[in-house]
Amino acid sequence: MKNLIAGINKSFENRIRLGIMSILMVNxxxxxxxxxxxxxxxxxxxxxxxxxxxxxxxxxxxxxxIGKKPNTSFQATSEGKQAFQAHLNALEALIKGM
Amino acid sequence: MKNLIAGINKSFENRIRLGIMSILMVNxxxxxxxxxxxxxxxxxxxxxxxxxxxxxxxxxxxxxxIGKKPNTSFQATSEGKQAFQAHLNALEALIKGM
DNA sequence: ATATTTAACTTTGCAATACAAAGTAATTTG
DNA sequence: CAAATTACTTTGTATTGCAAAGTTAAATAT
Structure with a gap:
């Protein structure tokens, strides 16, 4: 049982950021x-x-x-996807126990 | 795609609390x-x-x-286990997409 | 019998975070 | 020209997170 929470990424701790990334992982x-x-x-x-x-x-x-309306949209970078996936892996490892 | 982050429990957002609960889910x-x-x-x-x-x-x-040393230990309550499980389910739902 | 150590806190103090609400700017639509 | 819309930025405040230092009580070492 060691270094349990080391892989958890601070940037993804907040639920809104978690939500943003989740959405951008698949869209x-x-x-x-x-x-x-x-x-x-x-x-x-x-x-x-x-x-x-x-x-x-x-x-x-x-x-x-879009048409005449300003539109700002977002995409996860490959770095972001990688980091988020690593975060999810860390979460899973954490949950599944040591 | 609706109410995506509603099930996320604020009490478990922090990684240390996440770690504590993960440990106490299985120990x-x-x-x-x-x-x-x-x-x-x-x-x-x-x-x-x-x-x-x-x-x-x-x-x-x-x-x-324990022997002569003071010892404080912790256990998840059934309420805690339930809430944490719900949190994990919300996390999974979030990640797996809508 | 003092002094130090250990366990488990509590307090302090500060920096970072989170968030709503209000304000702003550049269109566009009425 | 006025009002609405998009996407912010700014402001202000409340909460959180954290390390470090202080505290308490009992245990052990000198």
Missing amino acids: DWVDFGELKETLGVTDGNLASHITALEKEKYIQVRKAF | DWVDFGELKETLGVTDGNLASHITALEKEKYIQVRKAF
């Missing part, structure tokens, strides 16, 4: 509005969590226009 | 020292997380003497 280019609605958070709160994940280079941003 | 009456060593945390920090879980009635405490 490409999900936009701000959809994330916001899916997670049920305020836009300011979502924006700050997104910024945090961006800083770690776990997600990347694309700004575009 | 009965684990003592302070072992938790501390296994998780690699300071005693003050561990104590505070334990207090938090205790307040939620997710774990219970037993104070005893």
Whole structure:
């Protein structure tokens, strides 16, 4: 029984960030509005969590226009997917016992 | 894709609390020292997380003497096990996608 | 019999985090 | 021109997390 929580990634501890990454693991280019609605958070709160994940280079941003409306969408980077998968593995190892 | 993170239990978001509960899911009456060593945390920090879980009635405490040394050990309550299992289920649902 | 050690905290103090709410900017639609 | 929409940013506050130091009580070493 050693180093049990070492693999847990601080960046993914928060449930909103956990939610964002989960969504982006299986969906490409999900936009701000959809994330916001899916997670049920305020836009300011979502924006700050997104910024945090961006800083770690776990997600990347694309700004575009859909029709005439501005649209910001997000994708997990391969680094992000890798790190998140590692986090999930650590979680699983933790749960399944030592 | 709805209510994705609703089942995530705030009490288990923190990795130390996650670690404590994981250990107590499969081990009965684990003592302070072992938790501390296994998780690699300071005693003050561990104590505070334990207090938090205790307040939620997710774990219970037993104070005893082993030989002549005082010994405090912990067990997950059935409420705690249930709540933690629900948390894990929520995590799994989240990860496996909607 | 003092002094030190050990276990398990508690307190202190500070830095980081989380979040809502309000404010902002650049369109676009009424 | 006014109101709405998108996507933020800023502000302010409350909570959390954590290390380090202090505390208590009993145990052991000198």
